[in-house]
Amino acid sequence: MRHRLVIVALSVVAAPAAAQVPIEFGSSPNPVGSGARALGWGSAFIAVADDATAASWNPGALIVLERPEASVVLSLKQRRERFSGAGVPAGEAVQTATYPGVNYASLAYPFKLGSRFFVASLSYQALIDFDKRVQKSYFTTSTGTGTALNAQDDVTFSQVGSLRAVTPALAFQLSPTVALGAAVTVWTDKLGYQNGWRQEYDVQRTVLLGTNAITSSVSSRERFGLDALGMNLGLLWDLSAAVTLGAVVKTPVVGTLTHTLDRFASSDTSIVLATPAAYRESFRLPPSYGLGLAYRFSDELTVSADAYRIEWELFRQVETEVVTGEKKARNPISHEPYADARVAGITQAHLGVERLFIFSRTVVPARAGVFYDPEPGMQRTHHFLGVALGTGVSIGDVVVDAAYQARFATNASTDPVRVGDPNGATRTVTATGGNVVQHLLYLSSIVHF
Numbered sequence: 001m002r003h004r005l006v007i008v009a010l011s012v013v014a015a016p017a018a019a020q021v022p023i024e025f026g027s028s029p030n031p032v033g034s035g036a037r038a039l040g041w042g043s044a045f046i047a048v049a050d051d052a053t054a055a056s057w058n059p060g061a062l063i064v065l066e067r068p069e070a071s072v073v074l075s076l077k078q079r080r081e082r083f084s085g086a087g088v089p090a091g092e093a094v095q096t097a098t099y100p101g102v103n104y105a106s107l108a109y110p111f112k113l114g115s116r117f118f119v120a121s122l123s124y125q126a127l128i129d130f131d132k133r134v135q136k137s138y139f140t141t142s143t144g145t146g147t148a149l150n151a152q153d154d155v156t157f158s159q160v161g162s163l164r165a166v167t168p169a170l171a172f173q174l175s176p177t178v179a180l181g182a183a184v185t186v187w188t189d190k191l192g193y194q195n196g197w198r199q200e201y202d203v204q205r206t207v208l209l210g211t212n213a214i215t216s217s218v219s220s221r222e223r224f225g226l227d228a229l230g231m232n233l234g235l236l237w238d239l240s241a242a243v244t245l246g247a248v249v250k251t252p253v254v255g256t257l258t259h260t261l262d263r264f265a266s267s268d269t270s271i272v273l274a275t276p277a278a279y280r281e282s283f284r285l286p287p288s289y290g291l292g293l294a295y296r297f298s299d300e301l302t303v304s305a306d307a308y309r310i311e312w313e314l315f316r317q318v319e320t321e322v323v324t325g326e327k328k329a330r331n332p333i334s335h336e337p338y339a340d341a342r343v344a345g346i347t348q349a350h351l352g353v354e355r356l357f358i359f360s361r362t363v364v365p366a367r368a369g370v371f372y373d374p375e376p377g378m379q380r381t382h383h384f385l386g387v388a389l390g391t392g393v394s395i396g397d398v399v400v401d402a403a404y405q406a407r408f409a410t411n412a413s414t415d416p417v418r419v420g421d422p423n424g425a426t427r428t429v430t431a432t433g434g435n436v437v438q439h440l441l442y443l444s445s446i447v448h449f
Contacts, residue, residue: 034104034125035073036444040390040403041352042369044304046292047236047246048354051399051446052106055123055169058248058292059181060234062119062171065110073104073444077129101126101162103442117173126162127185130197133158154204161197163187163226177238187228187255196225196258221263226283228255246292246306253285257317279320281327286314286345300358306350312376313343334378346374346381352388363394365401373407384409384436399446407438 035053038045045053049061052071077100106123135156164187171181189195199222207214230253237245259279290308297303317332331341352369367390375382390403 034075034127034442035071036390036401036403036442037367037392038403039405039440039442040365040367040369040388040392040401041304041354042350042371042386042388042405043348043373044292044306044350044352044369044371046248046290046304046306046308047244047294048292048302048304048352049246052108052121052123053104054171054181054234055106055108055121055167055183056104056125056127056232058234058236058246059169059183059232060171060179060236060248061246062108062121062169062181063117063173063179063236065108065119067448068109069107069446069448071104071106071108071444071446072102073442074100075103075126075443076100076441077131078439104444119171121167121169123167123169124164125167126164127187128163130159130161130163151205151207155201157199157201159197159199161194161224163197164193164195165230166191167232169232171234179236181234181236183232183234185230185232185253187226187230187253189225189227194225195227196223198223217265219263219265220261223260223262225258225260226255227258228253228283228285230254230285242296244294244296246294247290249289250287252287252314255283257281257283259320281320282316282318284314284316286311290348300356301354303353304351306348308348308350309345310348310376311345313341313345315343333376336378342379343376344381346376348373361395365390365392367391367403375409382409397448399448401442401444401446403440403442405440405442407436407440409436 034056035045035051037051038049038053038057041048045057047058047061049057050064052062052065052069053073054061054064102124104123104125106121108119108121110117110119112118135154165185166188167183167185169181169183171179173179187195199220201218201220203218205216205218207216231251233249233251235245235247237247239245257280259281261277261279263276288308288310290306292304292306294302294304312333313331315331315333316329316338318327318329320327329338330336331338331343333343334341336342348371350369350371350373352367355366357364357366367388369388371386371388373384373386375384384407386405386407388403388405390401392399392401394400
């Protein structure tokens with residue numbers, strides 16, 4: 001979704017209608033789940049979720065927990081982008097950013113009522129990351145009036161933050177082979193942590209009209225905080241002693257986005273925001289659903305495969321135009337009107353394997369996975385492929401897991417963009433391709449008690 005910076009840069013000698021930069025996801029925007037064990041599987045975890053992170057992957061899978069446990073997952077994310085194409089200065093060709101954080105924390109407690117088994121859990125999860133920083137230059141040309149017009153936009157864009165949820169969940173055993181689960185995701189910034197993101201962008205524009213040079217600039221500083229609710233429903237079904245089916249449905253996350261504009265200035269119209277302006281805007285993350293199938297060749301060897309679908313065309317935000325105050329529904333991925341947004345849903349595919357090495361005092365797993373993990377874009381999908389490796393060790397009541405995952409994409413930086421200028425001509429932006437590599441390192445610890 002990095003193409004949206006181009007849209008911001010194309011405010012030709014006129015103030016942009018809105019200060020908002022469309023949402024820019026730093027890592028995969030697909031809110032599936034978390035945890036080092038799942039990451040090592042290549043995220044093929046819907047049918048094999050066997051720790052407290054099941055609340056985010058498949059709440060029904062919580063039923064496999066036999067003892068109370070507490071867990072914490074630490075993450076280290078690095079994103080490296082290599083830009084190419086006309087208009088990319090040498091100093092901007094490679095850009096890297098690294099972000100540490102807490103990915104997940106939970107408590108889970110199994111219990112029995114009558115003849116049925118239950119597992120209750122409470123978890124915290126960082127679900128969607130927005131961390132991103134980009135410096136790029138864009139060029140546009142126009143000959144609509146018979147006079148050559150060349151423009152260069154130098155863009156600095158940064159975004160930091162994440163969307164997080166506190167999630168109570170409950171799983172119960174419907175029959176000896178079937179378990180159901182439900183989790184309520186509470187997205188809020190009223191629990192002592194920031195649930196949202198900050199955006200900063202600066203555009204310096206130079207327009208050459210014949211022999212005349214015209215300069216202008218746009219600058220914005222914004223904050224966003226989300227209060228919303230969603231629900232995850234899960235099924236775990238042992239079809240046989242060797243085969244398990246998992247299914248999950250995640251409802252739309254619906255809530256209110258508090259949007260604070262701390263600064264907005266445009267030299268073209270001399271618009272300067274004197275005091276911060278706050279808006280309350282409706283926000284809806286799209287529904288998603290997935291299926292997983294696991295096959296146990298033996299107690300030591302298991303293979304799992306998942307398919308997961310997210311309907312990003314249903315992503316909706318009602319934004320407030322800074323200049324006019326008018327509210328408009330848009331799809332934040334393309335920043336187009338919601339009804340006309342050229343955004344499509346995406347389908348992920350994951351395949352993972354785990355081999356257990358069982359010793360007298362410990363068990364050491366070896367995990368690996370491959371996956372197809374696309375990101376939505378305007379008019380087209382950005383195709384990411386990835387690989388994962390993971391391992392761990394259990395010592396008494398403590399289990400420590402570590403996992404590494406890499407995602408790769410080529411030409412995933414920008415979509416070609418064509419816009420009209422005030423004289424009715426069409427200006428074409430020189431498209432710049434971007435090769436993206438993301439590195440994720442997760443470390444988790446689980447304590448049984």
